[in-house]
Amino acid sequence: MTRILKIGGSILTDKSRPLAARPEEIDRIAAEIATRPEDLVLVHGAGSFGHIPAKRYGLPQNFSPEGLRQTHLSVARLCEMVVESLGRAGVECLPVHPLSTAMLRQGRIESFFLDPIKKMIAEGIMPVLHGDVAMDASMGASIVSGDQLIAYLAGKLQSETVAVGSNVDGVLVSGRPLAEIKRDDLVRFEDDIGTSAGVDVTGGMRGKLLELLELADRGTESVIFHAGKEGNITRALKGERVGTRIVRSK
Secondary structure, eight states: OOEEEEEOHHHHBOTTSTTOBOHHHHHHHHHHHTTSOTTEEEEEOOGGGTHHHHHHTTTTTSOOHHHHHHHHHHHHHHHHHHHHHHHHTTOOEEEOOHHHHEEEETTEEEEEOOHHHHHHHHTTOEEEEEOEEEEETTTEEEEEOHHHHHHHHHHHTTOSEEEEEESSSSSEETTEEOSEEOGGGHHHHGGGOOOOSSOOSSOHHHHHHHHHHHHHHTTOOEEEEETTSTTHHHHHHTTOOOSEEEOOOO
């Protein structure tokens, strides 16, 4: 059984400025992941490396080969930083770029070449994926967010743990994190669930929550927690209670 950890781009980068990585945070996160890397798939958000160039070229509404190239090269650069940091922390890992492995339709994953990911896990290598651009059967090209990736991969890999690290303490209502949320609660709390700080073309917290509620509907619970607080990643990987659990409606 695999575990999936997603680290939001808001932790790895300053989403208000282009190509603004936070190397000290990347190294801290790598060190926490190194405490329990077994059977783990890491997905990270694109942050300012993805959202800002995507917005500049009008993606995904506009089909722009140059925009696709520039956005992919930018997010791949961030992924390289993450992989190098993990390597320094002693984690065996390899990058997996969704542009080369995923096919979308209407912005949703239609197919994904999972064999390399499964083989990496079997060989003790952590796959590292990221938000990316990808070809789309109906739109030419679109954007596949890290949140969509974790929901898809968790189902296909039958993951037992799905932890989503953001820059807040969970799903906040009146400034406080809910202990848990299910689809039935969405209407009641919808006005309190905001979008992301900085530039975000994939829906912020609302987009994240919708992906995870869909995953919960299929029987896999997850947690949204604050990955910017030291020790929280380690606790989440151990399955300890942290943040807001996304659960199935009764």
